[in-house]
Amino acid sequence: MPTILIVDDEEDIRDLISMNLHREKDYTVIEAADGLEALTAAKEQSPDLIVLDLMLPGMDGLNVCKNLKEGTKTKSIPVIMLTAKGRLEERIDGLALGADDYLSKPFSPKELMLRIRNLVHRSNSNQGSDVIAIGPFTLDKNVLKLALEGEEIDLTSTEFKLLLCLIESPGVTQERADLLKRVWGYNDMIQTRTLDTHIKRLREKLGDYGPMIETSRGIGYRFCES
Numbered sequence: 001m002p003t004i005l006i007v008d009d010e011e012d013i014r015d016l017i018s019m020n021l022h023r024e025k026d027y028t029v030i031e032a033a034d035g036l037e038a039l040t041a042a043k044e045q046s047p048d049l050i051v052l053d054l055m056l057p058g059m060d061g062l063n064v065c066k067n068l069k070e071g072t073k074t075k076s077i078p079v080i081m082l083t084a085k086g087r088l089e090e091r092i093d094g095l096a097l098g099a100d101d102y103l104s105k106p107f108s109p110k111e112l113m114l115r116i117r118n119l120v121h122r123s124n125s126n127q128g129s130d131v132i133a134i135g136p137f138t139l140d141k142n143v144l145k146l147a148l149e150g151e152e153i154d155l156t157s158t159e160f161k162l163l164l165c166l167i168e169s170p171g172v173t174q175e176r177a178d179l180l181k182r183v184w185g186y187n188d189m190i191q192t193r194t195l196d197t198h199i200k201r202l203r204e205k206l207g208d209y210g211p212m213i214e215t216s217r218g219i220g221y222r223f224c225e226s
């Protein structure tokens with residue numbers, strides 16, 4: 001069974017998430033009440049996903065996320081951040097550090113379970129042996145690595161998956177709902193700005209090649225070779 005690490009200094013929140021995960025009967029749950037304890041648990045137990053609150057004693061969630069994404073053993077673990085309502089800057093900072101998704105408090109346990117299920121499934125199925133080369137881009141789906149003109153670009157697993165979806169259909173506009181479903185597993189009923197934030201970060205990392213990801217206003221995004 002997948003192991004989920006819940007990191008929150010509020011026991012009531014940990015209990016709520018744990019109760020819902022146990023109700024699903026598909027997960028093993030471990031908990032941490034502060035940032036340092038979370039890092040230790042992540043390194044020692046290698047969970048399949050981490051639910052990470054940002055307001056933590058000892059070390060805040062952003063620094064925990066940064067340390068996780070810099071660690072060889074922990075950088076590929078999907079992270080869902082829990083943020084205070086309205087703290088947009090924290091969400092953007094967290095996604096920039098490599099977090100895969102976020103939910104604002106107070107949150108719907110049902111929605112959190114859906115996002116956990118989808119991210120765990122996506123992480124476990126992200127395997128293959130194909131290498132895609134198009135223009136200056138070389139994507140290795142086996143190790144989720146991008147090389148741009150031979151130089152490796154540091155992408156999160158979510159950024160890689162998003163770029164792959166676009167590059168596999170060059171010149172074709174990918175609708176927002178389709179990208180949210182293919183990359184995050186969301187249905188079209190979920191309203192989120194996480195796609196736009198990831199596109200922004202992806203363009204920044206691609207540098208001069210960022211404009212090759214074009215916006216189709218009101219529809220979605222496409223990858224254009226020229």
